[in-house]
Amino acid sequence: MTWEFTSPLTLLGEWRDRTDEAELHELLLLGFTVDLPFLEKTLIPTARALGARITVIGDAGQGLYDPVDVRMAGRSYFHGLAACRGSFHPKLALLIGAHEAVAAVGSGNPTMAGWGYNDELWTVLRGHETGAPEPFRELSRWLAALGGPVAVPHYATELLKEIATRLAEFPIASRPARVLHNLDTGLVDQLPAGPVEELHLYAPFIDQNGRALARIVERLAPSRVVLGVQERWSSYDGDAILEALAGSDAELRLLAEQRPRHGKLLEWRTGGRWTALTGSSNLTATALLDTVMNGGNCELGVLTEVPSPLLPEGTATSVTHLRGRRTVRPVEGRPGLLVLGALLTGAGLLQVTLAHPYDVDVAVEVSPDGSPGSWTRIGTVPAGRTAQEFAVPEFAGAVVRIVDPRAGGRTESPPVFVVHPARCARRQADENRPRLRHGYTEEEIFTDEELGRRFRYDLLRLSDLVAEHRTALPARSVAPSAQASAVHDRYAAYLDECERTIGRPLTLKLFGGAGAPDLALGPRWGLTADAAVDDDPDGPDGDAEDTGPGEIPPDRKREWRQWAIRAVDRTVPGGREPAPMMLRVLVARLFVQLLGHGVWELDDDTWRAPLARLAEGLAPRPEDDVPDEAVQHVTAVTAVCMGLLLGGASLTGGTLHDLLAARTWQAVKDRVSVAETDVVGDLLIPPRLAHANVLSRSGWERLLDLARSDDPVALITAELAADELILESDRGIYRVTGRFTNPVPVAARVATLLGRHLETVLVHAVTGDRWTLVAWRRPHLVVAGSRAMWPGWRVYRVPPSGTPESRLTGGEGPPRAGLVAGPVPLGRTPPPGALDVLELAGADPADLLRRLRDHGT
Template sequence: MSEVRHERFASPLTLLREWVERRDEQRLSEALFLGFTVDLPFLEKVALPLARGSGARTAVIGDAAQGLYDPVDVRRAGRDYLHGFATCAGAFHPKVALLIGERACRLAVGSGNPTLSGWGANEELWTVLETEDDASHPLLADLADWLEELPDVVDMAPWSAGHLRELAGILAERYVAAPAGSETGPRLLHNLHHPLLDQLPPGPVDELHAYAPFIDPTGRALERIIGRTTPRRTLLGLQPRWSGYDAEAIRKALPDSSAGIRFLDETRLRHGKFLEWRIGDRRHSLTGSPNLTGAALCASTAGGGNCELAVLASDTDPLLPDEGDLVSPAELPDCTVRSVRTGPAAPVLLGAQTTDGRLTVVLARGWPTPVGIASSPDGSPGSWTDIGEVPAGAEVHTFPDPGAPGAAIRASARSGGTVLHSPVVFVHSPAHCARRPDLGDAPRLRHEYTVGELFTDEGTARRFEADIARLREWIAVTSGRQGRATAVPAESGRAGDTDRWETYLEECRRMIGTSLTEVAFDVSMIDLPQAPVSRWTVSAITGREDEDEDREEEPQEAEEALSVIGEPLVPYVPPDRRARFRARARGWVRALDGPSRPSGPASGEEARAPLPVRLAVAGLCVRLLAAGVWDEDDHSWRRDLEDLLLALPEGGAQHTEPSHPSVPGRLNSVVAVVMTLLAQDVTLTGGSEHDVVAARAWHRCREMVAGAKAGQVEDLMLDSERPLARVVRRSEVERLIALARDGNPGAEVIEEFSATGWSMRREEGMWEIEGAFGNPLPVVGRAVSRLGVPPAGSLLVRARGRSDRWAFAAWDGSRLVLMNAPARVWRVYRVDPPATPESRFAGGDVSAVPGLVGRPTPLSVGPPEPLSRMLAKAGLSYPQLIGRLFTIPSPGS
């Protein structure tokens, strides 16, 4: 099955995302992206992880003189995908996205560059071809021919040329092997050897419509178009402020009254280019990359023109909007074409590759003097190191140092006392950029879940719960098998931490999908806005880029800031659906951790969902709490979070999932956020039901919280205006982390008492509490219960309130010795569970406290035996205690 469609289509990113979400889970073998301007950091953020995560060998090729990025922002070129430059006498200008799978194929040919503007903000035109079940289409055969011929006409590195020709062979073989289909329909046109305009059917035509963001300032291209088609009526679309044109040249090209100008809306830049003509009731169109210029339409690439690619189609819908002011050419404002400033030409590097322990660099053409080659690990200023020179006149040169995959390489030459630097290329490693191996039955979720679907579709939320349980059971079955590791091996060569981290993230995307990977690890992808209802558009956001793609104009260097629309971090759950989603959240948490099946690991370990799944569920639960899903008097979420904290720590069958050294830091920090939520409105040393739940969790995860960093979980510090929302603030998380790191054995009690305005400190074996309380007896009982008996075997506490009234207690777990000033007597109490010192002394009346052992002992008689025993364990003598409790009078007083 094959289909060519001209319909609502966001960008090639749409094709990638649709591929990732395929129900048949078909792997992607090849991904190719061509453009004039290429934004590598953008692609590395939104597209290349999807392509590589689906297994594809990936290549990105653009014009050697263009690039909307700083080399320091490029992380994966050369070591994860092939980035190549192409150059010709004109502009290398085609826009292509090609995806080849095992039995399916996707092709988009249009006007959008692989940049944020071209794939997300401008209004572009695309022709999209879809094939399934080993089918093919004449467009793919045309593309194969073009890819095969392209390196003969356009300069590029040999490995880039070989890559394109290999793709051409795959497409040609598939076309030959496919069942015979119709040879009619859209066809691909290129200008490698013949101008595009000469390949259009000659006129006359009844009506001609044309639009491009840039129009030849000489007007000769328009004159040639009119001469070729001989229309009875001509309508030219323009955006008055954004189109590049010369009004006088247009008037000369469109001299008669049959021509008109349509002023188009300027809500966003219309970057789609087209010629369309009508003969009778049939419409025909040429869409793709060419602007209305001589270099694009009237010259061949071999003859000095641009390199262009277009689609010729019939029976298409109208492309030029019928809205906007219609004026005559005489009413056009003045010229909008900017002057071009050019400087001395710098050397052009087409690429660098490391193979067989050597580094090969390729120049577009030989230079009259030796060209210096320098290398940098990341392209940052001050990091460049000279590695040698390319001899004068040479285009290809090999250096003995193999170079690190992905390292930045530039060429430099001197001209008139000025050093000229080439655009940066990145060392390509064929081994690193090869197709990803098929991990077969590696653990993964069956569906590509998105956060929006999980919070709006109850059926999807249920499937997610079942999918987690299935994945956990799969691990239970396989984790006991020796040698069953499926994690991706460390990359060879000198790949850095960024390499390994990106590889790890790609494996996580393969396991749990892109959306949940973003939730688990805060690696937010740019979520491009979807196309509005109108045909051929990409976005409702205004952007400005790629206005000047022909050599006649200086390319636009900067883009306007673009708003990026994504899913809200805090979902909205209608009140009538909150109970169901509370149950779903509970089910997600319980699905994470469960007993293994009998066929599982023999060690008795519990089968556990992979860590990326656990982190994703934690992020979802944090969002549901921020959404206010639980009622004010419903604290069932506390038990859910306690279970989540039980499931989160590392353990179980870890060899069945990818790993990376940075993951424990993220895990510890997520645990800190969950624990901070659980600790809200409770005391970690209290005795209420919620206190006990939080205290249990705290004692289990305190060590992990101590290893957390608040900066690693800012994505979970949500702002929410929902009623009943529960969120954490950075200060709360930092305070809990500091508490966990506090080596003081009473840190939690100090935190609790500080919250009430009391100070607490430990001095020479005795705790001192001071505050504005009137009766110290309940305070000392509370402190003894909170602190518990230390390993030494005894606890000494004094609480001093207003008017220097104080109470002292010594406690060993069963006996408590009390002095309640101003009374100077020792009282010994027996406190057996379930009673506690706090419950015994909560009333504040010493005469009503049960459990008194014997009669009170006056201070002058000495310490009672239990007190002597406790003081010995604490390493404090009785005189020292008395000296601490009472002010010793000075001599003669």
């Protein structure tokens, strides 16, 4: 201890004023009573500015604040409450950086009185990466074990364990002191046994039955006892003290009463050396004798040698001065209902933790700020349970309480604050990363001409800055506590990063937010969810007063088209590292919206190539580090892009659009197959505007069915169905029926399509009494037909660049190019080349011919 130290605020000030500007990684505060508004004025802003993750835990029944006065809990720091059978009473301030740590263990609660007005006692322990005192290891073990006998929220348990792990990493170089606690052993039983020469005692609260005093004297067997008391401000029963000290050489030291003396002290002298126990323990049985497991308080102290006595000077008198005096004040009972914490999970659920199970269902109420009349009931925690999750809209920092709904009066718990883990995480080294200059919404960037122009420029600027920033910072600097934290949900952290970069409104559009799918953000650009349900363009007209989006003017359409191409070039540049996933998926979403609102004319296909590039560029890479929940949304956008590319294109055709769609399909099919309808949201846009290019809900469902089919023929079947052709498999033969008159080109086309996936194919095209059989195994092509269609067997040899379709179509009658056998009448044995192909296809020629003639001769 040094005389300059007055409270943990001093330690924080020292860290702030360091010349090396070292970051603060962790700040942990434990106390009995906690004044959150006081901390938010004096400590939280400075600690956050230094980069710290802050955790504040107090006794569940002792909060000194009105929730309307608390602004940062859950938003800027972790807040939780603790409960045990006694009081949660330790006082600890722990600061951890990259290379050093400082711990203050003492008597002062994190309140204005405890850190400013009262006379407190603190012991400060300092450690460095080159060496730390043994109490660091003991403190680490206590923090790791605290969540067992003491009830705290699960997230608080994990935070304490992570902090304990970090503290244990400091190498131990000395043992100047010991950290004592009473989780499983009483504090007095851990003191060295007497006799001692002199014993000094002081605490603001002394057992009204004197049991703790008597046990201390018995343990240490002092020759002389000095008991310090503030005659008016200390809490004691004079007669009980006289009884406990009977038979001892005892002196009463009356201490000055200029201000309350709240320090706790038990010190003794042996062989001229003084040893002191300081910390949180009053001179009571629940603090010094009992364990937490057996119903005692939860206490923390430091046992160390001191150069001189810590008990202040005062007026010495006989302990008989206290005879008949009693200053014990009545203690208010603990609230009947206690809630320990509320956490917003990455899955969008509010996780509420109670101190212990109750024998009745307890109601859970939420308020945005704790003001009267603002509470809303969201559900109940069933009897016998200590935790429950609720699906509620997100508002980090909101207030939660539990209520006994039984008749006969209203009982409410002290409040807790909804914790958003990502917002409370320690500040990252790239906190000054590039970001959009404004929190744009989709509604305003498409309907406000000036904001739209500003956004287009801003996003291109951001893409350029991000590329430069990534070059300068190839890897994010992450504190050890943030790399593998069980508390910091990856999805919530990712959404927070997105919010800091592109703003909250656009983040919610992309990913829905953590627990806020229905959070209103003002006017909505696009169609309502109700309108999106019915996407039938031939359905009845909507309400004449429909307030849907208006068409974008032609000149702004041109600007958007030009910007979209540039945005794709910036976010998915060819041959260079792409932009972060949040920017790629944002550009893809906006691209889909622009198509849905007619920015491109129906005969303008210049959008296809950049959209295909975007779809392929949405594949998550390891460097993107995108959580699975976010990948679901990215996959849905990918599937919509693919669905739009399939509009007016064929996966089996030969046009440029067909080939582009087929190439993109091969790249994204596996991802499309796992897309989820629940997250596609408003990207299935009804075709309400002129020139709209959209993916309907039925088209979406067909797309997913196609992607999820393991049968390569399913794709061809779907393609043919669009041309009113029906493809069916019949014991090794693929039969095609439908509306056509000439079966030859149909059979040739289907054989070509199937031949891309199958080594040997038999295709039988039938219309009325006309039919054609095509057997294809490269390089041999076998053709057989009914009497009206190229009768007899023919065998062709097809060059590597050829296909059945290229060989059999485009001319009048059977081609002669490449003919190697035939024609041979159907009633005779097929040519040798035909027999070879049929054998490889597993078909018996005689049986095959009977089956063919069932459809005509």
